[in-house]
Amino acid sequence: MNALNEYNRIFRETFGVSEDALNEDFTFNGVAVWDSVAHMSLISSLEDAFDVMFDVDDILHYGSYFHGIEILKHYGVEF
Template identity: 25%
Template sequence: MHTTEKFYEVIAGAIAVKKELIEEDLAYQQIPEWDSMSHLLIVEALENSYQIKFEFDDVLDMGTVGKIREKMKKYDVVVEI
């Protein structure tokens, strides 16, 4: 099982914000730093950190941090809540 702290750090690092801004209900385009380009940076950072490869449909469905956590389960990556 992986930690929420690391999960949040990866996302925060990808979009260059403080980890404290990352929470489960943070949504795509809710903050200026999470736009379409940085969404792809989040995907890339998560793929590199957790050694997974997301399917295109999953990338499109990652509308919140919580949804990203859910999608990662599909790839056998469980992030503790």
């Protein structure tokens, strides 16, 4: 499994966006559809796909597309 492809797929499906939209502007505060429900859905999909379980602090601070990659690296996911 290519981690980045999988990561992007989850973002595309969770938020209904194309891959072009996944950039530094794709943040919790900057994307209207990224509400708390979508956030928990994103977290759930990521945990399932990468077989990890996030710390609550990481869930709360998971604020952007790029920051999420850094968080996943802490759990041993290689991008």
